[in-house]
Amino acid sequence: MLSHAHEIFLEVARQLSFTKAGQTLFMSQSAVSKQVKALEEHYKTGLFERLGNSVALTAAGALLYQKLLAAKQLQHELHQQFAAVSPGFAPQVRMVIGASTTISLYVIPPVLSAYLQRYPGTQLTLKNRNSENILKALLEHEIDLGIIEGIHKVSNVTYTPLLTDEVVAVCSARHPGLPEELVAQDLYHTPLALREQGSGTLAVLEQALAEQNIKLTDLPVKVRLGGTEALKNFVRVDTCLAFLPRQAVMKELASGELREVLIQDLRMVRHFDFVQRKGTENNLPYKTFVQFTKRYYSKQA
Incomplete structure (x- = not known):
């Protein structure tokens, strides 16, 4: 077992911040x-x-950090094997995961519930940020596992596919002017409400527009809102057209609060991926969580 002091050292070394480590460790x-x-x-x-x-780590600190990471991995493996042969053995495991807004709100909560029932000794923290900031947190060692969507890939990160989802155009059901179908060129004359820069949903929209030779900067964007719920609540009462994940608006479409507007020549499908720093893919317990989540959603399909 790693000592309490070594666990604290690992967290400071991971985040390179005494303050952030203290916040994570309470x-x-x-x-x-x-x-x-x-x-x-x-x-x-x-x-x-x-x-x-x-x-910054000294040479001695870097050596200790690498050895403790290896020891931590062995400890997790030992705990899992003991749990299999001794049902009463339930060691405490701590995980910090980051997920983009849509995933945090609509995709991952049922998985977390099922995972905690299967591994009750886990203390889990979920950080909710947009995809760009989750990737930043991963690269800065603030988290060891992220789940993001629709942003350009970087070379020092491993991407493991999880799910696909569709981004749809929606407006208030009370909107008087928008027809049920549009073409991409109609967006030049349609007031839009969009997510903030760094959003995976926005990145998917920008890519789909680029395929039609349309620049987002040329469109009449009236407002940008940080977060899926803020954008959804805004478009409920406004006359703007918004682009939101289908996962996020299923209830509102079913209840009639929002209606979908088909844009014939825009195909907006995005991919949800697990992201990990290269070289950490086999680190437990994150490897176990990735495998558990993939199995969970394969059974839902």
């Missing part, structure tokens, strides 16, 4: 610093360089 910054100092005294060397408001 500890004060001073308590985190005290534990790290105790380790530095134990190993008779500095583990972090303090650089103003940031920190």
Whole structure:
């Protein structure tokens, strides 16, 4: 078992921030610093360089970090194997996952419920941000697993497909002017309400428009809103056309609050992918969570 101090060191090394580590671990910054100092005294060397408001691992700190990551992996494997042979064995496991807005609100909650029933010793934190910021959090080691949608891929990240979803054009059911069908060129004369920059939904729309040689900057965008729910609530009472994930508006379409507007020459399908830093794909318990989620949705299909 890794000691409490080593677990704290791992979190500081992962985030390169005493403050962020304290927030994740629900500890004060001073308590985190005290534990790290105790380790530095134990190993008779500095583990972090303090650089103003940031920190960096020393050579000794980097060595300890790599060895502890390997030890952590072995510990997770041991815990899983023991749980299989000893049903009463239920070690505490902590996971921090990041997911884009649509996934956090409509896709992942039932999976989390099922996963926690299967692995009751898990303490799980879900961070909800747009796709661009989830990718940023992954690269900054704030999270070890993300689920994102519809953004350009980067070379140092592994992408594992999860689901596909459709982005649809919707307006208020009380909208007096919009016909049931449009073509892409009609968007030049249609007031739009869109998500904020960095949204996966927006990225899918931009790509579909580009295939029709249409620039988003040339369209009459009246408002941008951060978050799917904010955009959905706005378009319910306004006369703008919005583009939203079908997963997010199924209830409103069924109840008649919103209606779908078919745009004949725009195909807006997006992919939900797990994202991990290259080299961490086999790290437990995240590998287990990826496999569990894929099995969950394969049974729903």
